[in-house]
Amino acid sequence: MSTTLPPTTRLPEQAWKSEPISEPDYLRNKRGIMSWVYTLDHKRIGVMYLIGILTAFLMGGVMAILVRTELLSPSRTIMGPDAYNHMFTLHGAIMTFLFIIPSIPAALGNFILPIMLGAKDVAFPRMNLASWYLWVFGAVFLIAAMALNGLDTGWTFYTPYSTTTNSSVISATLGVFILGFSSIFTGINFIATVHIMRPKGMTWFRMPLFLWSLYSTAIIQVLATPVLGITLLLLIAERALGIGFFDPKLGGDPVLYQHFFWFYSHPAVYIMILPAMGVISELISTFSRTPIFGYRFMCYSAIAIAFLGFLVWGHHMFTSESAMAAVIFSALTFSVSIPSGIKVFNWLATLYKGSISLTTPMCFALSFILLFTIGGLTGLFLGALATDIHLHDTYFVVAHFHYVMMGGSLMAFIGGMFYWWPKLFGKMYSEFWGRISCLIIFIGFNWTFFPQFILGSRGMPRRFYDYKPEYQGLHVISTSGAFFLGIGLILCAAVFLHSLWRGRRAPANPWGAATLEWQTASPPPLHNFVDDPVVTDPYDMADFELQRDTGDYVRRPYTPSQSDGTETQS
Amino acid sequence: MSAFSMPASARLWMPESASTAAQQVDWVFDVVLVICTIFFVGITGALVAFVVRYRRREGTPATRQLHHHTGLEVAWSVIPGILLAVIFIVGLTGFMQLTTPPEDAYEVGVIGKKWVWAFQYPNGYIDDTLHVPVDQPVMLNMTSDDVIHSMYIPAFRVKRDVIPGRYTKLWFEATKPGEFNLFCAEYCGTKHSNMISSVVVHPPGEFDRWLEKASNFLETMSPAEAGKLLYKRRGCAQCHSVDGSQMAGPSFLAAWGQTAVLDDGSTVEVDANYIRESILEPQSKARAGYRKVMPTYQGQLKDEEISALIEFIKSLK
Numbered sequence: 001m002s003t004t005l006p007p008t009t010r011l012p013e014q015a016w017k018s019e020p021i022s023e024p025d026y027l028r029n030k031r032g033i034m035s036w037v038y039t040l041d042h043k044r045i046g047v048m049y050l051i052g053i054l055t056a057f058l059m060g061g062v063m064a065i066l067v068r069t070e071l072l073s074p075s076r077t078i079m080g081p082d083a084y085n086h087m088f089t090l091h092g093a094i095m096t097f098l099f100i101i102p103s104i105p106a107a108l109g110n111f112i113l114p115i116m117l118g119a120k121d122v123a124f125p126r127m128n129l130a131s132w133y134l135w136v137f138g139a140v141f142l143i144a145a146m147a148l149n150g151l152d153t154g155w156t157f158y159t160p161y162s163t164t165t166n167s168s169v170i171s172a173t174l175g176v177f178i179l180g181f182s183s184i185f186t187g188i189n190f191i192a193t194v195h196i197m198r199p200k201g202m203t204w205f206r207m208p209l210f211l212w213s214l215y216s217t218a219i220i221q222v223l224a225t226p227v228l229g230i231t232l233l234l235l236i237a238e239r240a241l242g243i244g245f246f247d248p249k250l251g252g253d254p255v256l257y258q259h260f261f262w263f264y265s266h267p268a269v270y271i272m273i274l275p276a277m278g279v280i281s282e283l284i285s286t287f288s289r290t291p292i293f294g295y296r297f298m299c300y301s302a303i304a305i306a307f308l309g310f311l312v313w314g315h316h317m318f319t320s321e322s323a324m325a326a327v328i329f330s331a332l333t334f335s336v337s338i339p340s341g342i343k344v345f346n347w348l349a350t351l352y353k354g355s356i357s358l359t360t361p362m363c364f365a366l367s368f369i370l371l372f373t374i375g376g377l378t379g380l381f382l383g384a385l386a387t388d389i390h391l392h393d394t395y396f397v398v399a400h401f402h403y404v405m406m407g408g409s410l411m412a413f414i415g416g417m418f419y420w421w422p423k424l425f426g427k428m429y430s431e432f433w434g435r436i437s438c439l440i441i442f443i444g445f446n447w448t449f450f451p452q453f454i455l456g457s458r459g460m461p462r463r464f465y466d467y468k469p470e471y472q473g474l475h476v477i478s479t480s481g482a483f484f485l486g487i488g489l490i491l492c493a494a495v496f497l498h499s500l501w502r503g504r505r506a507p508a509n510p511w512g513a514a515t516l517e518w519q520t521a522s523p524p525p526l527h528n529f530v531d532d533p534v535v536t537d538p539y540d541m542a543d544f545e546l547q548r549d550t551g552d553y554v555r556r557p558y559t560p561s562q563s564d565g566t567e568t569q570s
Numbered sequence: 571m572s573a574f575s576m577p578a579s580a581r582l583w584m585p586e587s588a589s590t591a592a593q594q595v596d597w598v599f600d601v602v603l604v605i606c607t608i609f610f611v612g613i614t615g616a617l618v619a620f621v622v623r624y625r626r627r628e629g630t631p632a633t634r635q636l637h638h639h640t641g642l643e644v645a646w647s648v649i650p651g652i653l654l655a656v657i658f659i660v661g662l663t664g665f666m667q668l669t670t671p672p673e674d675a676y677e678v679g680v681i682g683k684k685w686v687w688a689f690q691y692p693n694g695y696i697d698d699t700l701h702v703p704v705d706q707p708v709m710l711n712m713t714s715d716d717v718i719h720s721m722y723i724p725a726f727r728v729k730r731d732v733i734p735g736r737y738t739k740l741w742f743e744a745t746k747p748g749e750f751n752l753f754c755a756e757y758c759g760t761k762h763s764n765m766i767s768s769v770v771v772h773p774p775g776e777f778d779r780w781l782e783k784a785s786n787f788l789e790t791m792s793p794a795e796a797g798k799l800l801y802k803r804r805g806c807a808q809c810h811s812v813d814g815s816q817m818a819g820p821s822f823l824a825a826w827g828q829t830a831v832l833d834d835g836s837t838v839e840v841d842a843n844y845i846r847e848s849i850l851e852p853q854s855k856a857r858a859g860y861r862k863v864m865p866t867y868q869g870q871l872k873d874e875e876i877s878a879l880i881e882f883i884k885s886l887k
Contacts, residue, residue, distance in 0.1 A: 081760050085759070085760065085762075154757050158717075158718060160717050160718070160734060161718065161757070164717065165759065248733075248735025248736070249734070249735075253735070254734065255733065288632060289632045291637045292637075293634075294637075294638045297638070297643045319729050320718075323669045326665070330658060330665075334654040334655070335654075337650070338651050342643065342647055352634055353624060353632060353633045353634035354620070354624050355624065355627075355630060356620070356624050356625055357625075358621070358625070366621065370614060370617065373610060373614075377606040377609060377610055380654075380657055381599065381602050381603075383661070384598060384602055384657050385664065386594065386595045386665045386667075386668065387595060387661060388661075389665065389668055389728065390724070457583045457599070458584065458585045458724070461722060463757040463762060463763075466763040467763060468766070
């Protein structure tokens with residue numbers, strides 16, 4: 001019970017004012033390229049990650065547009081079958097390994113986690129920098145595959161196709177292997193940071209939900225990623241040395257590879273979505289100006305998702321594993337929907353009787369809820385055995401995971417970017433154009449991917465270069481939606497770039513949020529806080545009042561507050 | 571034969587249905603669709619209503635005092651949990667039907683290879699199209715020669731991976747005569763999307779007549795004609811052109827009598843022996859400039875069929 005701040009420890013005024021403060025911010029603290037290359041500052045590493053993953057997102061996005069353009073007509077539209085196979089493979093591999101997995105944890109998380117926690121940095125700053133360099137090396141190997149013989153295995157590298165094709169599988173899988181270590185390093189760092197770097201007063205149940213989600217994610221990263229690493233090494237050994245693990249011609253078992261691969265890659269789905277859920281919890285609460293509903297259920301559901309996520313990998317193999325295994329995995333799969341459902345219902349309850357402002361980040365958060373709901377509900381068709389047999393490996397699956405990965409993770413990432421942008425770079429952006437970009441992305445996304453549910457249910461298999469003419473109408477609709485979606489994303493990028501160039505200076509706390517990152521300047525100084533931050537309930541925003549002249553929210557002078565049950569334990 | 575012109579599916583979701591399993595699967599799909607629609611409409615409705623009703627107005631703070639409610643939260647864990655259990659059981663019953671073939675099913679052997687299907691009937695005849703009788707259970711006993719493929723017949727709602735080194739089974743009972751799409755659903759390389767065939771469901775009594783007629787093609791046709799049929803049906807056409815155009819393998823046009831360069835630099839004359847060896851052991855004398863992707867036809871083509879293919883290639887001047 002430390003909500004009662006002694007009057008003498010009020011935060012120093014200047015700590016949350018954007019006026020010149022005693023210490024220069026992290027961007028201006030040191031100058032020159034070497035100050036970035038050797039930086040141990042988690043904020044700079046976060047920014048370097050951001051630049052890296054956005055570059056990857058641009059590459060993956062251009063490939064997506066090329067793939068969709070090719071699908072405008074059956075047979076050849078703009079490229080041949082081999083080019084198409086390389087294109088969709090690299091789109092998937094780049095988006096998964098180079099963009100979504102590191103997007104929220106390694107870029108936003110790296111920047112925000114220590115500040116939100118009230119710490120000066122992560123527990124192991126050198127390891128943090130190493131993880132970024134590993135990401136770069138991994139990216140070089142993965143992209144080198146493109147320059148060598150390309151990659152045409154699908155991002156899943158299924159054997160024996162991947163061990164017999166002529167494309168550069170070894171370079172690409174080595175890249176993914178290295179990227180795995182980058183991910184493990186980030187995970188270890190976050191776990192250690194959350195355990196040992198929490199300042200006085202930051203109890204487990206006073207941690208913002210974004211930290212809970214990053215913590216659960218880190219556990220998955222540390223436990224699941226080594227399995228992928230070993231699997232890819234076995235694959236490399238089979239391909240390079242002819243040792244039989246997976247190819248029946250060498251005495252191996254191809255379905256074994258699928259089990260190993262999905263033992264990582266299903267939990268990896270939660271590496272991608274859990275941090276997104278954490279972002280959404282922050283956004284929904286802040287812009288409803290009310291504490292998140294059911295905070296504890298939200299914490300427990302994040303841990304439950306992380307745990308249950310390890311038990312459902314077999315649902316990717318209903319058409320290749322035994323009937324008994326399929327039945328067991330189907331049952332386990334449904335269990336993971338329950339904690340996800342809790343989250344959606346609690347977000348809705350948070351809106352109830354809130355004071356909701358439709359800022360750009362909030363528009364993305366609300367879009368997330370709708371798109372993630374569709375993604376989650378369509379998962380039920382795939383978890384149910386009888387319908388999965390028909391829908392497996394069709395566009396229904398493609399649409400489903402794009403609703404979860406893009407409608408979910410990407411929308412949360414962009415929403416989080418708009419939310420923390422003022423903190424990252426000290427600049428505000430155009431709310432008008434930000435909201436317009438959200439609207440275009442939301443419409444464009446549904447326009448692109450909803451028709452794919454219908455395509456898939458009508459029997460259109462995925463990874464098809466050529467297709468039966470009866471499917472063309474829906475493909476044309478989907479592709480035109482993709483162009484519209486692309487315009488929305490370009491507009492979104494323009495809003496950010498314009499903000500860097502012309503944006504108004506951001507105050508310390510433009511949203512009136514109560515989490516700690518808003519109690520320091522925007523952008524923060526090198527060691528995050530000039531004075532030690534005072535930890536209170538992360539969602540108690542009632543004390544913050546908007547200052548009309550600066551656009552900043554400032555904490556009202558202290559008055560003893562009544563407790564409200566959610567924070568009785570500390 | 572009026573049944574051949576059945577209208578395609580009038581439904582938005584799911585294709586035309588033509589097997590006993592299809593009805594069951596569509597029923598499961600509809601149950602899940604109804605549950606999902608109710609949840610989606612409810613969630614969207616609540617979200618829109620709350621956003622409109624509780625839009626921020628000047629000077630009005632949030633008024634919700636309740637920040638958690640265990641009863642409510644347990645309710646929205648348990649009630650969806652029960653519905654999920656219902657969906658699981660409904661899905662399970664349909665699956666049991668899909669995976670339990672009847673004893674008396676008519677067996678057809680299937681070999682998947684890049685990028686053609688081979689359907690082998692009990693009399694040994696092999697076709698690239700699946701022909702089955704209506705109203706009779708059929709079981710496919712499947713394996714692959716190279717990578718993983720997947721047998722998918724949307725109108726029957728069945729799919730099963732076709733895996734090298736093991737046999738997998740898939741069964742169905744067609745309920746109406748006609749021709750339906752048959753796809754490879756597991757990505758298998760360059761021509762994955764052309765590994766398309768069809769299922770022809772014959773009206774009662776016609777299947778046996780078709781099989782007898784089709785099986786005798788070697789006797790009823792000239793060797794070159796039979797070779798042409800084999801060329802189309804057994805997958806040669808996927809990689810070898812007959813008009814000189816460049817594909818995954820060398821063109822057959824004017825190939826006969828040519829001197830071919832092998833990948834080790836030596837040369838060989840394209841004659842009957844070389845063609846026969848290339849069909850049975852494609853990797854032993856591979857041509858320079860081509861990837862070694864051709865699967866073997868050892869045990870899958872009879873001597874007469876290989877001779878017919880040789881005659882066909884010889885005829886392409």
